[in-house]
Amino acid sequence: MLPETDGLTWGVKDSFREYVTGVSDGAVILEGVNQDDSGRFRFPLADATEFDVESGRGRLRFSGSVQFSAYRGILLVRIREPWITVDEDGGVLSIMHPAYREQTSERSEIATFEPPARSTPERASWSVSSLRLTYDGCRALGEVYPVGTEADPFDFGVVRSPAHPSPDRRVG
């Protein structure tokens, strides 16, 4: 499904969501993030200045945080401020480093993906169908999954700037 507007729409990993919410004290705490009917989280777009909409390359920064907790906090997985960086060789999804409790500029590259194609020519949105956990991504999720495990696919989009209207919408 395509994102309605801008933002990153990602469910992290559906089996992990189901696992956490199935634990008696399991909780998913959202800050600045919405969850859709299928359980996917929408992280708002925070900064697109390093991203080129025409080529779909560069870096997009999203805001918000999703915190999974269970077993009285023994399980604590925080996905905070995800960024996407895409170049010709591929894409990387990073988050604020999970080893820190507070705000930090340290980041952790948790997953990689093939450079995505634009979802449709007239929309500034992209769909990533295959996302693979890195070593750091596996560590962030408790070192249960092997490196290379597929996480949920995701969609991301940026709102087109009025200065660069899509050709088919130009009037006059």
Ligand code: HEM
């Ligand atoms: C008291 C401590 C814990 C207990 C008793 C526990 C128990 C379990 C059990 C029984 C499963 C299998 C669930 C299933 O297949 O239905 C599981 C899976 C899993 N656990 Fe834990 N766990 C604990 C701590 C943690 C911690 C601290 C983390 C990560 C920070 C973690 C991450 C995971 C993950 C990622 C899975 C795989 C979920 C999936 O995709 O199916 N667990 N755990």
